[in-house]
Amino acid sequence: MVPPAVFAPVHDHVTDATRAPSFIRLADNMVLVRFETLKIYAALGAVQALLSKGTVRPGDTLVDSSSGIYALALAMACHRYGLRCHIVASTTVTQTIRAQLEILGATVDQMPAETNLRLDQDRRVERVRQLLRTHPGMHWMRQYHDPVHCLGYAELADLVRLALPARRLAVVASVGTGASSAGLIQPLRRHDPSTRLVAVQPFGSVSFGSERFQDPEAIIAGIGSAIPFDNVRPDLYDQVHWLTFQYAMAGTIGLMRSHAVFAGLSTGAAYLAAAWEARRHPGRTHLIVGADTGHRYVEKVFARHRDALEPATLKPAEIGSLNDLAPPWSTMPWARRHHPERAQPGLAHASGS
Structure with missing residues (x-):
């Protein structure tokens, strides 16, 4: 039965x-x-705080680097x-x-295609520095380092508590810049x-110590990073899941x-991890953060749906040390530690399946 319309x-x-x-x-x-787009909370909260402090004024230009959804959120906040708004855009x-972005009046510098995420991120940061010198x-x-981007999510926390009152929660989210999780x-x-916080990461991300790996199939935007982000707070996380592109798909x-939910790749990765977590912790409600829709993954993910693995057949390797980390899916208790341990040197690099 369809519920009655509400105001x-x-x-x-x-x-x-x-x-x-x-x-x-x-x-x-x-x-x-x-x-x-989840990052509207980051952009609006940051812009409102900067305006209220007088750090920026109407007519000023805000510039940042983005792989997509933050760029759009910032352009909308500027509008x-x-x-x-000036965006240095990822490939x-x-x-x-x-x-x-262009219709909203933003100036867009899009970086040329790179072979890996680190080169893409390094090039974008250098371009921002060039703009600031000029x-x-x-x-x-x-957005990767200023905690002002965390402020807007307090409103979301209030909405979560209203929607899920008196429930013991576990939040399952892709890490990305770290601002939404924090x-x-x-x-x-x-x-x-x-309240538990479960991180979802790709292999190759420095945020939780998997940088010795490479997943040759794709950049999973919004999950990991090839450079350290100050807004990523490892001490907030209870569990970490690392997945390859194929498993996120x-x-x-x-x-x-x-x-029937058409969502982005980071949401799909979080859904896979959350299903496993929900079986292990049946007494908690697992809140999956779905950061964006699936539109930018149509060709790389949804058009290939016949090739997708069956989620019910997949499970992670449960590890106790980064030395044991291996594709295609590993999970490890993080226990709110401040910094990732490092795997022992000399371990062979591996690629995702």
Whole structure:
């Protein structure tokens, strides 16, 4: 039976509508919080804080590097508050996102294709530095390092508590810049310090010590990093899952087949990890953070749906040390440690399956 219509507010700007999440129950102890673009919380919270402090003023230019969804969120926030926007875009930014950025008035520098994520990120950071030398009045948003990007997620934490009252939670999220995880888990833990935070990472990310690996098939935007990010707080995480592109793809296609949810690759990876976590911890509700829709993965993921592995047949290797880390899927208790241990030197590099 279709539920009766409820009152819907009329928003003054599209950013208010965009940041409104949908909570979708996938199982008794699994809930997806789905966004058109999660990073609208980071961009709006940061811009509002900078304006209130007088750090930036209407008419100023904000500049940053992005692989896609933060760029669009920042351009929308700038549109709302009368700011200019300059994006140094990753090679992974699609023509669809680029067109939206340009229509919103953003200037876009898109980097040429690189062979790996580190080269792409290093080139983008150097381009931002060049811009600042030429235009010192620009404000560098530094989404990877400035904790101001965590502030907007306190509102999301309030919405989670309203949607899932009196439930013991485990948040399962791709790490990326670290801002969403830190911004969400800290206010949740003020009410329940036992709330778990589960990280999802690709092989090759420095954030949790898997940089000796390479996954040759794809850059999984929004999950990992080839350079250290100050906003990634390892001490906040209880468990880490590392997955290859093929396993993230299995979760993404499986999420759509089982629940009709068209979501991005990072959401699919989190769904696969959360399903395993939910079986291990049945007394907790596992909240999967669905950062964006699947539109930018149509060709690389959804068009290949017939090749996707069956999620029910997949399980991780449970490890106790980074020395034992291996593709295609490993998981390890992190126990809120401050820094990743390092695998012993001399271990062979491996590639994802």
